Each structure stands twice: as C-alpha cells, then as structure tokens.
Amino acid sequence: MLFLNSTIEMILDNVNDAVCIVDKNCITRIWNKRAEEIHGVTKDKVLGRPITDFFPTALLPKVIREKRPYVDVYNSPKEDSHNIITARPLYSGNELIGGISCDRDISELIKLTALLDKTKLGLKVLEEEITALSENRFSFDRIVGHNIAFREIVNLCKNISKSNINIIITGESGTGKEVFARAIHIESRRKGHFIPINCSAIPEELMESELFGYEGGAFTGALRKGKVGKFELAHEGTLFLDEIGDMPLSMQPKILRVLEDGMITKVGGTKSVKVDVRVVAATNKDLKKMMKDGLFRKDLYYRLNSILIKLPPLRERKEDIPDLINEFIEHFCITYRSNIPEIPSQVMDALVNYEWEGNIRELKNIIERIVILVKNNKSEKIDIDFLPRSIIESNKERIKCEEEILDLNHIIHRAEKEAIINAMKISKGNKAKAAKLLNIPRSTLYFKLDKHKLTCCAGK
Numbered sequence: 001m002l003f004l005n006s007t008i009e010m011i012l013d014n015v016n017d018a019v020c021i022v023d024k025n026c027i028t029r030i031w032n033k034r035a036e037e038i039h040g041v042t043k044d045k046v047l048g049r050p051i052t053d054f055f056p057t058a059l060l061p062k063v064i065r066e067k068r069p070y071v072d073v074y075n076s077p078k079e080d081s082h083n084i085i086t087a088r089p090l091y092s093g094n095e096l097i098g099g100i101s102c103d104r105d106i107s108e109l110i111k112l113t114a115l116l117d118k119t120k121l122g123l124k125v126l127e128e129e130i131t132a133l134s135e136n137r138f139s140f141d142r143i144v145g146h147n148i149a150f151r152e153i154v155n156l157c158k159n160i161s162k163s164n165i166n167i168i169i170t171g172e173s174g175t176g177k178e179v180f181a182r183a184i185h186i187e188s189r190r191k192g193h194f195i196p197i198n199c200s201a202i203p204e205e206l207m208e209s210e211l212f213g214y215e216g217g218a219f220t221g222a223l224r225k226g227k228v229g230k231f232e233l234a235h236e237g238t239l240f241l242d243e244i245g246d247m248p249l250s251m252q253p254k255i256l257r258v259l260e261d262g263m264i265t266k267v268g269g270t271k272s273v274k275v276d277v278r279v280v281a282a283t284n285k286d287l288k289k290m291m292k293d294g295l296f297r298k299d300l301y302y303r304l305n306s307i308l309i310k311l312p313p314l315r316e317r318k319e320d321i322p323d324l325i326n327e328f329i330e331h332f333c334i335t336y337r338s339n340i341p342e343i344p345s346q347v348m349d350a351l352v353n354y355e356w357e358g359n360i361r362e363l364k365n366i367i368e369r370i371v372i373l374v375k376n377n378k379s380e381k382i383d384i385d386f387l388p389r390s391i392i393e394s395n396k397e398r399i400k401c402e403e404e405i406l407d408l409n410h411i412i413h414r415a416e417k418e419a420i421i422n423a424m425k426i427s428k429g430n431k432a433k434a435a436k437l438l439n440i441p442r443s444t445l446y447f448k449l450d451k452h453k454l455t456c457c458a459g460k
C-alpha cells in the first residue's frame with residue numbers, strides 16, 4: 001500500500017514542510033518529522049488515528065469531503081504558531097484514496113513582521129523628532145545676519161508672523177525667501193504644517209489638482225482613491241507658493257477665490273471644504289511689471305500682498321558673509337566628519353568681496369565644495385587654490401584695481417586721459433582748440449591722443 005512505502009517516508013522526513021497524508025477515512029497514514037516539530041505530536045501517537053482526534057479543525061477532512069484543493073491557507077494550530085497550508089485530495093486513477101497537506105511554518109516571519117511594525121513605529125517617532133529639530137533649524141533665531149537693514153526685515157517678519165495676513169517675499173534667487181517663509185510659519189505657532197509648492201515646477205494642466213486635490217478617477221491617470229491638494233494639506237498651517245510669478249493666468253482667479261472665501265472644491269468633486277490657510281508667496285520676478293504687462297492679476301496681487309518683504313542680495317550685506325561662511329563650514333564639517341579648517345584672511349577677503357550672483361545658495365554650495373577639498377587634501381587650512389577659478393580671477397582683478405587706485409602714476413595717467421576727453425568734448429573735436437584749453441602744444445595732444453587710444457573721439 002502507498003501509505004506504507006518506507007522510501008517515501010524517509011524522503012518526507014527530510015523536507016522542510018510538515019507533511020501529513022490521510023486515507024479517505026481521514027486516518028493518518030504519514031506524519032513526517034517536521035510535522036512532529038511544528039505540531040508537537042509524535043508519529044507513534046498520530047499514525048493510524050483520525051487526524052481530527054488531534055486537530056478538530058484540520059483541513060484534510062474538508063478536502064476529502066469537497067474533493068477540492070485548498071492552496072496557501074493561513075492556519076494557527078496553537079498560540080504563537082502560524083502556518084500556511086496547502087491541502088489536496090489524492091487520487092489513484094479516478095478513485096479518491098486520501099489527502100495530503102503541507103504546512104509551512106511562518107511563525108518567524110510573523111514575528112519579524114511584528115518587529116518591523118514596531119521598528120516602523122519607532123522610526124515614525126524619530127521622524128517626528130527630526131522634523132521638529134529641522135523645523136527649529138529654520139526659526140528666526142537661526143537666521144544668520146547682523147546687517148542693520150537685514151535685522152529690521154527679520155524684526156518686521158517676526159512681528160507680522162502671528163497675524164494671519166498674507167505675505168509676498170521678493171528677492172533674487174538664493175537670498176533666503178523660503179528660509180524666511182518657514183521662519184514665519186514657525187513663529188506663527190499655527191498648528192498645521194508648512195506646505196511648499198513650486199509653481200514653476202508644475203505643468204499648467206496639473207496645477208489645479210495639485211493645489212485643490214482631485215476625486216478618485218477624476219481624469220485619466222488619476223489615482224483611484226483621489227488625492228488631497230496642497231491647500232487642504234496646509235489646513236491650519238502655511239501654504240508657501242514659491243515662484244508665484246510663474247502661476248498660470250488661468251489658475252489665478254481660482255486661487256483668489258480660495259483666498260477670499262476659504263472654500264476649496266476638488267477636481268471632479270462637487271462638495272466644498274472649508275480650509276484655514278495662511279499663504280506666503282515668493283518670487284524673484286517684478287510682479288508690478290507683470291501686472292502692467294497683463295501677466296499677473298491685480299486682484300490676486302493685492303490679496304496676497306498684505307505686506308511685501310524684500311530680501312537684499314548678499315552683495316548688499318557683505319558684513320554678514322564671514323558669519324555665513326563660519327556657519328556653513330561648521331555645518332559641512334559635521335556632514336563630512338572633518339575638522340574645522342583655518343580660514344586665511346586672504347581667502348576670507350576673496351569670499352567677502354565676490355559678487356555672489358547666486359546669493360546665499362551659491363555661497364553655501366561653494367563652502368561645501370571647499371570643505372570636501374580640504375578633507376581630500378588632508379589640509380588644515382583653506383588654500384586659496386581650493387576656491388573656484390571665477391572667485392580667484394575676480395579676486396585678482398579686485399586686488400589689481402585696489403593697487404591702481406593708490407598708484408600715483410596711474411592716478412596721473414587717468415587724470416590726463418579725463419582732461420583730454422573733456423577738452424575734446426568742449427572743443428567739439430577741434431584739436432587746436434583742445435590743445436589750447438589743455439595748455440599743451442598741438443603735437444603733444446596728437447601724441448597723447450594716440451597714447452590713450454582716443455583717436456576715435458578726435459574727429460567728434
């Protein structure tokens with residue numbers, strides 16, 4: 001008889017799953033070693049006995065009764081034990097002779113999943129702590145700069161933070177508009193989140209659904225369960241509309257409406273929801289000019305612009321550059337685990353006097369690059385050669401100009417050139433008259449016009 005084949009039994013004792021074979025009367029015929037381990041019942045007890053004597057809810061009697069398989073069914077035979085069972089009827093030709101079940105123990109997997117869930121929870125707590133810490137990083141106290149005009153702006157922003165008025169922040173790229181918007185949000189103590197959206201990064205056709213959300217299946221490619229828009233996410237918080245100058249004209253009246261009545265309707269939806277959102281918008285464009293050119297709506301501008309904050313470019317607050325440099329060096333030395341390098345005065349001068357068209361962002365990027373170079377070169381100080389070529393060149397140019405300012409020969413040379421240009425202007429290009437005005441012979445004037453490369457203005 002098949003059930004008594006000892007070779008099969010020997011093979012089954014060496015597989016990882018618990019195997020149980022019963023005859024058509026549900027009497028246990030094969031019970032392998034793994035089944036003994038998983039179910040805690042030995043062969044000698046179970047063999048020859050109905051499987052239901054040991055496992056009243058066993059799947060095999062059901063399989064035999066219904067003559068159909070059950071695949072990958074979850075089963076917990078005892079506390080803390082979790083199995084996945086597959087059970088099938090066994091046939092000899094057309095005759096049903098019994099059933100076989102294979103149990104895979106997934107208790108370890110379940111324990112690991114529980115551990116993972118616990119870890120996830122821990123991570124969430126950590127994430128929240130990190131968010132709180134990084135939010136703190138953006139508070140007004142952490143904004144670097146002691147330039148008087150800049151401090152006045154910081155104080156003004158602190159004062160208006162707690163009111164709910166909308167704000168527009170302008171300034172060149174990289175001057176810290178987003179940093180200010182975040183600081184205003186933190187200072188406001190609003191309960192909700194700070195939600196940034198970059199208007200220039202979102203295609204016009206997606207803007208409405210990004211801002212107001214959409215109902216499930218509102219359009220092709222939409223998520224089945226729909227999406228919450230940024231306005232709703234910013235409920236009781238602050239919505240930061242970055243690059244507001246790039247907001248499509250078609251969207252502007254819709255935003256104005258939300259700002260006026262605080263109600264939003266999702267794309268494809270019919271219900272309106274009330275939101276309490278404070279809007280801070282930022283741009284480096286000239287919105288007034290855009291209004292004149294018909295590219296920005298006046299009504300939206302005045303609705304947003306309860307107060308306008310203008311951040312100065314870095315070159316207008318050079319005295320803040322050393323503090324910013326030190327702050328960024330400390331920051332990147334932590335990131336790249338390197339010691340704080342010495343900054344020779346020549347390097348500091350070069351950095352302070354650079355034009356910084358990309359403002360604080362450009363300065364920050366360059367300091368990061370410098371910290372990496374210092375580390376890679378195992379240096380203890382910032383060598384001037386670690387600065388980018390553009391800064392080195394502009395520094396050389398500046399030093400040259402400063403030297404020229406004090407060079408007496410150069411001063412005389414410039415004064416002479418200026419006097420000749422003026423004399424030529426007054427005499428309307430008449431050299432004899434100009435020479436007379438300058439009190440020099442005409443031949444000397446010819447020589448000096450040539451020396452100063454002014455022959456072009458000689459004819460005028």
Ligand SMILES: Nc1ncnc2c1ncn2[C@@H]1O[C@H](COP(=O)(O)OP(=O)(O)OP(=O)(O)O)[C@@H](O)[C@H]1O
Pocket residue numbers: 142143144145171172173174175176177178179180242282284327360361364
């Ligand atoms: N006062 C500040 N102190 C320290 N770091 C600053 C300060 N202002 C800006 N930064 C840093 O400079 C970088 C640029 O700032 P931010 O993104 O706020 O500029 P932005 O004006 O919004 O730029 P864009 O117009 O390009 O969006 C950021 O990395 C920010 O952390």
